[in-house]
Amino acid sequence: MNDLQRRRDRVLGPMMTTFYRDPVELVRGEGVWLWDAAGNRYLDAYNNVPHVGHGHPTVVEAVARQMATLNTHSRYLHEGIVAYAERLTATFADGLDTLTLVCTGSEANDIALRIGWAATGKKGIVATDATYHGNTHLVSQLSAGRRPVGGRVDWVRRVPPPGGAVDGAAFAASIGAAIDSLEADGHGFAALILDPFLANEGFPSLPPGALDAAVALVRARGGIVIADEVQPGFGRLGSHFWGHERMGFVPDVVTLGKPMGNGYPVAGVVTRRDLIAAFREGFGYFNTFAATPVAAAAASAVLDVIESEGLQARAEEVGRALRAGLGALDHPRIREVRGAGLFAGVVFDDDGEFTGEVVERMRAAGVLMHYIGPGRNILKIRPPLVFGHEHVDMLVDRLGQVLKEMG
Numbered sequence: 001m002n003d004l005q006r007r008r009d010r011v012l013g014p015m016m017t018t019f020y021r022d023p024v025e026l027v028r029g030e031g032v033w034l035w036d037a038a039g040n041r042y043l044d045a046y047n048n049v050p051h052v053g054h055g056h057p058t059v060v061e062a063v064a065r066q067m068a069t070l071n072t073h074s075r076y077l078h079e080g081i082v083a084y085a086e087r088l089t090a091t092f093a094d095g096l097d098t099l100t101l102v103c104t105g106s107e108a109n110d111i112a113l114r115i116g117w118a119a120t121g122k123k124g125i126v127a128t129d130a131t132y133h134g135n136t137h138l139v140s141q142l143s144a145g146r147r148p149v150g151g152r153v154d155w156v157r158r159v160p161p162p163g164g165a166v167d168g169a170a171f172a173a174s175i176g177a178a179i180d181s182l183e184a185d186g187h188g189f190a191a192l193i194l195d196p197f198l199a200n201e202g203f204p205s206l207p208p209g210a211l212d213a214a215v216a217l218v219r220a221r222g223g224i225v226i227a228d229e230v231q232p233g234f235g236r237l238g239s240h241f242w243g244h245e246r247m248g249f250v251p252d253v254v255t256l257g258k259p260m261g262n263g264y265p266v267a268g269v270v271t272r273r274d275l276i277a278a279f280r281e282g283f284g285y286f287n288t289f290a291a292t293p294v295a296a297a298a299a300s301a302v303l304d305v306i307e308s309e310g311l312q313a314r315a316e317e318v319g320r321a322l323r324a325g326l327g328a329l330d331h332p333r334i335r336e337v338r339g340a341g342l343f344a345g346v347v348f349d350d351d352g353e354f355t356g357e358v359v360e361r362m363r364a365a366g367v368l369m370h371y372i373g374p375g376r377n378i379l380k381i382r383p384p385l386v387f388g389h390e391h392v393d394m395l396v397d398r399l400g401q402v403l404k405e406m407g
């Protein structure tokens with residue numbers, strides 16, 4: 001443990017995890033690059049929050065300018081906030097026309113679940129069983145991770161995600177059984193929440209329409225569909241701006257976060273007017289640091305850069321090259337290369353250690369990435385969207401060398 005680690009542990013307290021056996025001390029970022037305190041440069045193939053690149057000048061300037069001009073809470077009129085909400089909601093299907101700004105994806109999902117309660121008058125929630133939607137008391141009930149203190153509530157049912165042997169019909173059938181059980185226990189059914197890309201579940205390859213039966217069933221049983229777009233949204237998947245569009249369905253509520261402000265903490269809930277009205281009537285809502293002029297400036301600047309630099313199309317094109325390069329790697333442990341746009345995974349045959357070791361060795365080779373999936377056997381490659389062909393070449397080349405070394 002070095003001195004900074006010791007001080008960190010002392011002052012931030014125990015169990016503040018870090019990536020890597022020997023944690024990286026980062027001091028600067030630009031575009032797809034990060035530098036550590038010793039001056040080493042890393043290719044960032046992991047971080048999705050700096051969506052348009054670390055330290056993008058358009059976002060930095062917009063935030064600095066607005067911060068120097070005005071920053072207040074949301075109980076005043078402000079052109080920038082309204083203009084952003086109009087612009088963002090225009091990217092969704094008709095009807096998804098209101099935006100509630102918050103500060104984190106967790107808050108967005110907390111509101112989404114409560115929209116389900118307020119709109120249906122029922123309590124039961126269905127989610128997938130290998131997921132993470134955030135850290136509030138309510139939302140953490142959905143997490144696959146540790147069991148909440150006090151135990152799990154009895155009005156959440158968790159079902160296996162689609163993918164592999166679980167096709168769209170089987171997924172819908174298990175949701176149906178979960179709803180039956182919620183109703184039998186007197187909770188009724190309020191909502192299904194799922195990430196349409198199933199990022200935390202290891203993003204299994206699904207054909208378009210694979211979620212249709214589940215969506216239809218939820219509606220037939222009187223519930224709402226919440227799409228958590230915190231990871232797939234804002235053009236990352238290349239072919240579509242939103243993950244639910246790619247799967248071909250229109251949710252009732254969409255939650256947004258991570259990439260929305262390129263690191264400025266802004267997140268949101270997009271839904272229909274009747275649903276947000278039910279929520280506000282049921283719960284009221286005020287969030288001091290959300291819907292501020294600076295949040296709107298950051299989020300608007302992100303949309304500006306996505307458009308002006310053509311980043312959605314770039315994610316599609318560079319993502320194809322990335323998957324092709326990964327697919328050409330020859331190693332007996334590689335089972336599958338999957339993903340969409342600039343969200344790629346390499347699935348390994350791994351009995352527990354292999355993928356983690358690849359991640360460690362890639363860091364030593366100057367490329368940051370991580371792993372995901374219930375078996376922690378999927379290499380997770382999810383870089384800022386300014387990733388280019390030269391970065392793909394470097395990543396694939398270094399990964400090839402690492403796999404060769406590992407035999």
Ligand SMILES: Cc1ncc(COP(=O)(O)O)c(C=O)c1O
Nearest residue numbers: 104105106132133134228230257
């Ligand atoms: C799919 C998904 N939803 C929600 C969240 C929570 O977002 P936040 O950390 O901003 O609260 C995460 C965070 O990893 C996530 O992966």
